[in-house]
Amino acid sequence: MKTDSVVGSGGSQISANTYEEVAERFRAYLATQSLRMTRQREELLTAVFHAPRHFEAEDLIKTLRERQGHVSRATVYRTLSLLEECGVLRKSLFGHNRHFYESVVGRHHHDHLVCIRCGKIQEFEEPRIEEMQEQICTRYGFKILDHVHEIFGACENCQNEPTEARKH
Amino acid sequence: MKTDSVVGSGGSQISANTYEEVAERFRAYLATQSLRMTRQREELLTAVFHAPRHFEAEDLIKTLRERQGHVSRATVYRTLSLLEECGVLRKSLFGHNRHFYESVVGRHHHDHLVCIRCGKIQEFEEPRIEEMQEQICTRYGFKILDHVHEIFGACENCQNEPTEARKH
DNA sequence: ATGGTATTGAGACTCGTTCTTAAAGGAACC
DNA sequence: GGTTCCTTTAAGAACGAGTCTCAATACCAT
Ligand SMILES: [Mn+2]
Ligand SMILES: [Mn+2]
Ligand SMILES: [Zn+2]
Ligand SMILES: [Zn+2]
Numbered sequence: 415m416k417t418d419s420v421v422g423s424g425g426s427q428i429s430a431n432t433y434e435e436v437a438e439r440f441r442a443y444l445a446t447q448s449l450r451m452t453r454q455r456e457e458l459l460t461a462v463f464h465a466p467r468h469f470e471a472e473d474l475i476k477t478l479r480e481r482q483g484h485v486s487r488a489t490v491y492r493t494l495s496l497l498e499e500c501g502v503l504r505k506s507l508f509g510h511n512r513h514f515y516e517s518v519v520g521r522h523h524h525d526h527l528v529c530i531r532c533g534k535i536q537e538f539e540e541p542r543i544e545e546m547q548e549q550i551c552t553r554y555g556f557k558i559l560d561h562v563h564e565i566f567g568a569c570e571n572c573q574n575e576p577t578e579a580r581k582h
Numbered sequence: 583m584k585t586d587s588v589v590g591s592g593g594s595q596i597s598a599n600t601y602e603e604v605a606e607r608f609r610a611y612l613a614t615q616s617l618r619m620t621r622q623r624e625e626l627l628t629a630v631f632h633a634p635r636h637f638e639a640e641d642l643i644k645t646l647r648e649r650q651g652h653v654s655r656a657t658v659y660r661t662l663s664l665l666e667e668c669g670v671l672r673k674s675l676f677g678h679n680r681h682f683y684e685s686v687v688g689r690h691h692h693d694h695l696v697c698i699r700c701g702k703i704q705e706f707e708e709p710r711i712e713e714m715q716e717q718i719c720t721r722y723g724f725k726i727l728d729h730v731h732e733i734f735g736a737c738e739n740c741q742n743e744p745t746e747a748r749k750h
Numbered sequence: 751a752t753g754g755t756a757t758t759g760a761g762a763c764t765c766g767t768t769c770t771t772a773a774a775g776g777a778a779c780c
Numbered sequence: 781g782g783t784t785c786c787t788t789t790a791a792g793a794a795c796g797a798g799t800c801t802c803a804a805t806a807c808c809a810t
Contacts, residue, residue: 513678538718546710551695557735565728565729568724569722570722
């Protein structure tokens with residue numbers, strides 16, 4: 415399964431924000447937490463900025479390993495969490511197990527159709543669903559922090575492919 | 583975090599179906615796959631039938647270990663997958679990582695509000711969301727097989743608890 | 751430049767899950 | 781019952797994503 419063949423909802427390949435806008439948000443966040451901007455965190459940010467729309471932690475690790483400036487696995491995970499905390503990245507699901515990240519600064523909230531055959535990700539936006547979610551939470555006095563709404567299935571291209579048989 | 587303090591949508595604690603109905607479905611499925619009903623598979627089925635509404639694989643393993651008839655870890659996972667395949671069980675998310683299973687025979691489809699503090703699970707049913715999902719899939723020529731729609735946050739009880747500070 | 755925190759890298763570790771393999775079980779036929 | 785040919789199992793090794801540990805190093809305010 416390929417890792418990324420995005421069909422975006424019409425946007426550009428890379429976030430519409432400039433690197434500086436995103437970097438600024440990150441720096442500001444670090445400041446509020448009395449955390450420091452380091453060479454590693456800067457490199458990670460650059461890598462994230464140039465990564466495809468939906469990427470996995472392991473992709474970043476690989477990318478960075480190939481370059482001069484190595485960044486350790488632990489640091490990658492630590493930094494991804496920071497970027498998530500400050501609203502630069504969002505973490506979602508590829509399948510029942512795998513995760514991917516995507517940059518969300520300056521983008522609308524959206525959810526995903528994930529093709530379980532070829533890995534293609536189709537983004538969708540449906541404010542009415544979001545609104546109903548809110549209603550449901552209100553009904554139950556639940557304070558929503560986060561949600562996961564991913565739809566798994568077969569994209570148009572993959573629907574005609576022969577199905578795999580049970581292997582045993 | 584406790585593992586299960588369900589507030590169901592009004593249903594009974596255990597699936598409304600009789601054990602025999604569920605067992606029959608499982609046997610039928612095994613037959614179609616030329617698989618056999620074994621002592622272990624039977625014990626698993628019983629354990630599943632008596633488990634709380636939402637349970638984890640590890641819970642079952644523990645339960646079975648305490649009894650006379652031991653069933654190995656590998657067999658538990660294999661059988662849970664079979665039960666999922668034949669529509670007896672559904673697998674969902676507790677958090678970004680953890681999974682739980684629940685019996686779905688004879689129950690309506692529903693999704694969950696998961697309290698990230700105490701682990702309480704509130705089920706909800708919203709046909710209009712399901713319908714919109716279908717519309718979206720139609721729009722993109724996507725054949726839906728499965729979806730995950732879990733909402734994470736704080737339940738009514740947990741909203742007033744003091745928040746934990748960043749630990750470092 | 752110094753000093754006191756924050757940060758890092760490497761690798762150990764965890765945890766859920768899957769894989770491997772040899773031994774045991776079941777069904778069908780004799 | 782015995783034989784044959786599968787399927788299934790148990791146990792533990794292996795895996796993979798992610799986290800933790802801790803000694804060595806980097807930041808940055810002063
Ligand atoms: Mn997306
Ligand atoms: Mn449920
Ligand atoms: Zn596809
Ligand atoms: Zn709660």
